[in-house]
């Protein structure tokens with residue numbers, strides 16, 4: 617929130633209705649959220665600690681993924697899960713801003729130091745976007761871009777295949793499902809070497825991996841990070 621917004625619309629907790637501080641969630645509720653800190657820096661799955669730092673997991677060591685790093689604010693549970701559901705399925709687009717503000721409050725310093733030059737929201741297929749009225753990843757990226765001073769690349773990648781919901785699929789089926797799903801407008805990426813894909817929730821990371829590979833094939837981008845509000849456990 618900027619000063620003017622803060623003055624006109626002071627933060628009010630969406631859960632309790634009480635006056636809040638930094639954003640529309642009470643600080644005590646925010647501090648109780650679970651952040652993944654025992655995970656591999658590349659894929660965000662559990663990994664070992666060595667010398668005080670998390671090391672790459674076995675899967676990333678043997679098959680380095682297309683995504684160079686994964687950064688998420690929280691685990692997909694409790695209030696974060698509820699806010700994401702409301703954002704996606706209960707027509708609450710305003711929760712995109714709250715979730716992005718919470719993510720920056722949690723890991724903003726790491727995001728700023730990442731070297732990322734631009735954000736790319738994971739696109740939705742046009743019909744799904746029309747049904748919902750918005751793409752939640754675009755709304756999240758818009759607030760992240762504003763708070764971190766990063767441009768958002770809209771209309772740079774298109775999802776041309778109506779991929780059915782991925783939730784019930786195995787990892788292999790997810791990759792199969794996403795084959796030929798994206799078209800990349802390579803010119804849009806010409807001035808960048810390091811970008812982040814933005815989505816609401818990262819589950820297996822299959823969507824991010826497929827999208828990152830497509831972009832790498834069509835552009836000169838070296839490093840593509842995956843940023844999500846939350847990661848499923």
Ligand SMILES: [Zn+2]
Pocket residue numbers: 656657658659660661672673674675676677
């Ligand atoms: Zn890993």
